Amino acid sequence: MTDTLFDPKWEWAFENASQALLETIQIAILASILGCFIALPLSFYASKATNQTTTTYIIYKSFLNFIRTIPDLFWAMLFTVAVGLGPFAGVLALVMFSMAIMGKLLSETIDSIDLGPLEAAKASGAKHNQAVFTSALPQILPNFTAYFLYIFELCIRASVILGLVGAGGVGRIIETQRIFLRFDRISPIIVLILFAVIAIEQFSVWLRRKIL
Amino acid sequence: MNIPNQPLNQKILKYLITVLIVVGSIWSASGLEITPDRIFSAPGKIWILISAMFPLDLSQEAIDRIVPKVAESLFIAWAGTVIGAIFSFPVSFLAANNVSLNSLSRMTKQVLNIIRAFPELILAFVLLPITGLGPLTGTLAVGIHSIGTLGKLSSEVIEGIDEGPLESIKSSGGSKLNELFFGVVPQVMPTITSYWLYRFEINLRASAVLGVVGAGGVGAELINQLRFRDFPRAGTVLVVTIAMVLIVDTISASIRRRIIKGREIKV
Numbered sequence: 504m505t506d507t508l509f510d511p512k513w514e515w516a517f518e519n520a521s522q523a524l525l526e527t528i529q530i531a532i533l534a535s536i537l538g539c540f541i542a543l544p545l546s547f548y549a550s551k552a553t554n555q556t557t558t559t560y561i562i563y564k565s566f567l568n569f570i571r572t573i574p575d576l577f578w579a580m581l582f583t584v585a586v587g588l589g590p591f592a593g594v595l596a597l598v599m600f601s602m603a604i605m606g607k608l609l610s611e612t613i614d615s616i617d618l619g620p621l622e623a624a625k626a627s628g629a630k631h632n633q634a635v636f637t638s639a640l641p642q643i644l645p646n647f648t649a650y651f652l653y654i655f656e657l658c659i660r661a662s663v664i665l666g667l668v669g670a671g672g673v674g675r676i677i678e679t680q681r682i683f684l685r686f687d688r689i690s691p692i693i694v695l696i697l698f699a700v701i702a703i704e705q706f707s708v709w710l711r712r713k714i715l
Numbered sequence: 716m717n718i719p720n721q722p723l724n725q726k727i728l729k730y731l732i733t734v735l736i737v738v739g740s741i742w743s744a745s746g747l748e749i750t751p752d753r754i755f756s757a758p759g760k761i762w763i764l765i766s767a768m769f770p771l772d773l774s775q776e777a778i779d780r781i782v783p784k785v786a787e788s789l790f791i792a793w794a795g796t797v798i799g800a801i802f803s804f805p806v807s808f809l810a811a812n813n814v815s816l817n818s819l820s821r822m823t824k825q826v827l828n829i830i831r832a833f834p835e836l837i838l839a840f841v842l843l844p845i846t847g848l849g850p851l852t853g854t855l856a857v858g859i860h861s862i863g864t865l866g867k868l869s870s871e872v873i874e875g876i877d878e879g880p881l882e883s884i885k886s887s888g889g890s891k892l893n894e895l896f897f898g899v900v901p902q903v904m905p906t907i908t909s910y911w912l913y914r915f916e917i918n919l920r921a922s923a924v925l926g927v928v929g930a931g932g933v934g935a936e937l938i939n940q941l942r943f944r945d946f947p948r949a950g951t952v953l954v955v956t957i958a959m960v961l962i963v964d965t966i967s968a969s970i971r972r973r974i975i976k977g978r979e980i981k982v
Binding site for chain 1: 728732736739740742743744746747748749753756757760761763764828829832833834836837840841844920921923924927928934937938941953956957960961964
């Protein structure tokens with residue numbers, strides 16, 4: 504059975520997997536953008552520095568902790584049952600996944616911001632939200648960008664496997680071929696994924712150096 | 716008052732990023748057949764699923780089936796982390812460009828990159844025909860992936876060390892090996908240990924899903940219950956898994972804090 508693993512069927516993989524690989528990348532792009540931008544306001548509520556109300560702080564903090572405990576593929580399974588098979592479930596699953604990571608990373612960054620500008624804004628008459636928007640947000644934007652690119656990479660990796668539970672992307676093809684034990688078809692797909700992931704990662708490293 | 720104008724190229728960059736994000740998400744959404752009415756009907760459907768899970772199936776039989784599976788996930792994560800820690804530790808010295816040869820460091824880093832590019836589940840796939848169904852495959856998959864990630868993180872820690880102690884060891888007649896043992900290791904050990912624990916937390920989530928491909932752990936249980944539409948029992952699986960992850964996370968986080976920050980001294 505392992506012999507076929509090392510006898511890849513390249514043409515078959517290019518013909519059948521490239522469309523699904525594109526779908527995988529689209530899922531990752533959409534989910535990381537949505538997840539990170541939903542997490543941006545949430546993490547201000549989940550930080551002691553910008554949210555003095557203890558009850559809402561605890562609620563937001565434990566909400567973020569809670570969604571972080573459920574693994575990405577569990578989300579995908581739940582969403583495929585709830586909204587049906589297909590990439591939409593995958594996007595929802597990865598939105599939860601990236602929201603959880605961004606929420607944790609960003610709220611911890613907000614915890615350690617310089618409180619001086621915040622105070623200055625309030626002293627000159629800004630409301631709490633205005634003060635946060637004008638003096639806390641600019642401080643964390645570089646971190647947000649770096650985390651976003653990191654989460655995008657994670658999402659690319661995670662979206663590859665979503666198809667195993669029917670949530671769209673290239674994993675779907677791997678799953679069907681696995682059932683038929685066609686390891687000669689799986690191995691070229693895995694190599695394709697490897698190249699795509701490495702290429703995207705290099706792009707993201709380049710972008711990070713360019714922006715930051 | 717004189718407020719300096721924003722430099723033009725920064726403005727262009729700002730708009731470029733905005734356009735990139737908007738165009739990227741629209742292009743992705745159109746390719747995935749995501750329509751507004753699917754989005755708006757999603758919360759209702761999710762609510763139906765959640766309400767189908769309660770009350771949870773807490774019968775003795777369900778508990779007897781689920782708890783050992785959750786424990787198996789825990790064991791896979793721990794064993795995988797140990798494999799990753801043992802193998803990544805020496806490799807990270809090879810990969811760090813300040814203690815290793817330049818060409819060797821570059822080569823090791825590439826190898827680590829390649830290992831990291833495979834998600835655990837894909838690794839489990841490749842290993843399935845070799846080691847068969849069961850937790851051994853899961854452990855190996857988690858372990859190999861951990862070597863990649865831990866190797867990268869540890870080598871970056873080693874690259875960031877203070878060179879002073881190394882120099883003083885060298886000037887007092889220490890060999891290259893002495894430098895590593897007495898100069899590098901004591902400096903990097905706290906951070907690397909905390910990375911091992913952090914990796915254990917991540918591996919716990921990874922090992923929970925490995926069951927989907929038959930590589931052991933609680934994932935198989937969840938996917939089967941969802942397939943047979945036994946939602947109360949699926950809910951139990953979820954709740955037990957969440958509880959286990961929360962407990963382990965809390966313990967591991969407090970140990971990590973203790974390692975990095977030391978004991979808190981009350982004044």
